[in-house]
Amino acid sequence: MKRIAVLTSGGDAPGMNAAIRAVVRCAAYHDIKCLGVAQGYEGLIDGIFRKIEVRDVGSIIQRGGTVLRTSRSERFLTEEGRKKARQQCDDRNIDGLIVIGGDGSFRGAWELQKMGLPVVGIPATIDNDVNGTDMTIGFDTALNTALDAVRRLRDTAHSHDKLFIVEVMGRHCGFIALQTAVAGGAEFAVLPEIPFDIGALCKKLKASRLSGKNYSLIILAEGVMSGYELQKKLAEQAPGYKATVTVLGHIQRGGAPSSYDATIATRMGAYAVNCLLEGKHGVMTGLVNGHMTPVPLPNTWEVKKRLNPELLELVKELSI
Ligand SMILES: Nc1ncnc2c1ncn2[C@@H]1O[C@H](COP(=O)(O)OP(=O)(O)OP(=O)(O)O)[C@@H](O)[C@H]1O
Ligand SMILES: O=P(O)(O)OC[C@H]1O[C@](O)(CO)[C@@H](O)[C@@H]1O
Ligand SMILES: [Mg+2]
Numbered sequence: 001m002k003r004i005a006v007l008t009s010g011g012d013a014p015g016m017n018a019a020i021r022a023v024v025r026c027a028a029y030h031d032i033k034c035l036g037v038a039q040g041y042e043g044l045i046d047g048i049f050r051k052i053e054v055r056d057v058g059s060i061i062q063r064g065g066t067v068l069r070t071s072r073s074e075r076f077l078t079e080e081g082r083k084k085a086r087q088q089c090d091d092r093n094i095d096g097l098i099v100i101g102g103d104g105s106f107r108g109a110w111e112l113q114k115m116g117l118p119v120v121g122i123p124a125t126i127d128n129d130v131n132g133t134d135m136t137i138g139f140d141t142a143l144n145t146a147l148d149a150v151r152r153l154r155d156t157a158h159s160h161d162k163l164f165i166v167e168v169m170g171r172h173c174g175f176i177a178l179q180t181a182v183a184g185g186a187e188f189a190v191l192p193e194i195p196f197d198i199g200a201l202c203k204k205l206k207a208s209r210l211s212g213k214n215y216s217l218i219i220l221a222e223g224v225m226s227g228y229e230l231q232k233k234l235a236e237q238a239p240g241y242k243a244t245v246t247v248l249g250h251i252q253r254g255g256a257p258s259s260y261d262a263t264i265a266t267r268m269g270a271y272a273v274n275c276l277l278e279g280k281h282g283v284m285t286g287l288v289n290g291h292m293t294p295v296p297l298p299n300t301w302e303v304k305k306r307l308n309p310e311l312l313e314l315v316k317e318l319s320i
Contacts, residue, residue, distance in 0.1 A: 001277055003033045005049060005094045008066040009040035009073075009101035009108065012253055013124040013138025015261035016066040019100050021057040022269025023122075028054045030277060035092065039069045040101070041076035041108055044085040049092055061262060064141075064255045070101075076108055086115045096276040098269075100124045102136070103301045106284060110297045118281035120272040121297055124265070126253055128175040131305040132295035133286040137268065140260040142169070142252045143179050149248055150184035154217060161214035163205070165234075167227035167247045168219060176252070177221035178307055181315050187216040189315050190230065192223040193307055202238045218243070267292060 006023045008016050020036070027034040038048040060067055075081035089097065089112075096118040099109040102125030113119040123130040126142035146168050157164050166186075168176045174191030181189035187208055188201055201218070208216055220230055227245035234241050257265065268285040271292040275283060286295035 001030075001032055001095045003035065003093055004096045004098060004273070004276060005035040005037050005089065005092070006052075006068070006098040006100065007037035007040050007044060008068045008070045008124070009099060009105035010070065011102065011125060011127075012065050012070050013102075013126050013136070014064045014141035014253075014255050015137035015257035015265035016070075016100055016124050017057075017060040017063045018257055018262045018265035019122050019124060019137060019269040020052075020066070020068060021061050022266045023098055023273055024052050024057045025054055026270040026273040030273065032273070032277075035094070036068050040071040040105070041073035041081070041085060042071040043069075044088060045073070045075055045081050047088040047091070049088070061266070062256050064253075064257065066100075072104075073108075082108075082111050082115065086112060086117060089117055096120065096281065098122060098272045098276070100137075102127060103130050106130070106297050106300050110282070113282040113297065118276060119297075120275045120281055121284040121300070122265075122268045122272050123284055123286070123300070126176065127170055127173055129170075129173040129305055130284070130300050131303045132284060132293075132299050133288065134290075135260075135264060135287055137261055137265045138253075138257070139175065141255055141258045142176055143183070144258055145252050145255055146176055146180040146248055147183050149246070149251075150180055150186065150217060150219070153246060154184070154215075157215040157217060163216045163218070163241055163243045165218045165220055165227045165230050165243045165245045167222055167245065169248070169252050170221035171223045173223070173305070174221040174307060177219045178311055178315070181219040182311050184217065184219065185318070186219045186315070188218045190218065190220040190224050191307065192221055194312070196224055198233055198237050201234070202241070205238065205241055
């Protein structure tokens with residue numbers, strides 16, 4: 001193994017830079033040259049590579065976003081695009097590619113692996129929707145950002161006897177919403193994994209009010225509906241409940257990684273290089289019960305990662 005490349009793909013996530021730094025430094029430790037690919041699969045198709053050395057990744061461990069930049073690439077979804085990308089790697093004698101991203105990025109990585117390029121994936125997405133790893137890089141930081149917002153909203157909700165709907169990210173999954181609801185002490189979590197029941201929500205809000213509680217927080221994952229749609233449904237079903245909507249949006253994707261994210265990113269970055277060195281490829285660097293584990297890439301999306309049933313129960317039991 002003489003020369004590897006690294007890219008970031010999909011939505012950015014706090015800790016991606018810490019992972020890039022670890023890849024570059026671990027590669028240098030083993031005397032392997034490292035090239036950075038700009039803008040994910042877009043840059044791979046267009047051949048935008050540049051050498052990155054140990055000093056180039058100085059002081060990025062604490063920065064949010066990704067210094068390599070990222071993209072969602074339509075062209076990479078086509079065979080023609082992927083062939084071009086594969087050829088760009090051949091032209092530069094790349095022995096292995098490290099893909100830092102989420103489930104979609106791993107599907108793309110697997111296509112390259114099938115075309116004969118050794119690939120290792122590092123799970124980095126605020127969504128945490130990657131099977132085979134306890135946590136993805138960025139999830140913990142995004143949670144803390146959402147929790148901070150919810151705590152602020154709780155202050156004003158309590159002071160003004162208000163009902164708040166807080167819309168958080170999660171197009172297809174409710175990890176951020178569920179854990180924010182648990183840690184933020186919300187009354188209700190509306191999640192893509194659980195069929196939405198407006199009747200149950202209204203019942204809960206009424207019971208809460210009857211028991212003397214004058215304010216409430218509902219955490220809604222964007223994938224179910226928008227905060228404004230939920231506000232409208234509530235107004236129709238329970239006219240006594242006028243909700244105020246806060247959409248957290250892309251704020252959840254930025255910021256310095258938490259200590260947890262910077263640590264797992266560093267471990268995963270180094271582990272990815274070691275996987276390539278040991279001939280383990282077509283895998284993701286999974287964190288399983290605290291241990292770094294090579295997980296076959298298809299397992300990361302073929303099995304849907306489940307929400308923690310204990311947390312689901314806790315939201316129901318404690319929000320009275
Ligand atoms: N089935 C697939 N085959 C080939 N490439 C894919 C496939 N699915 C996704 N990709 C590539 O990976 C890119 C990133 O995927 P996606 O937009 O789903 O983000 P992600 O990696 O899941 O991260 P996040 O969910 O955090 O935004 C896509 O834009 C596309 O180029
Ligand atoms: O606006 P963009 O970049 O398409 O990203 C939005 C999506 O990306 C994610 O934040 C994951 O990165 C999803 O939760 C969200 O739906
Ligand atoms: Mg994804």
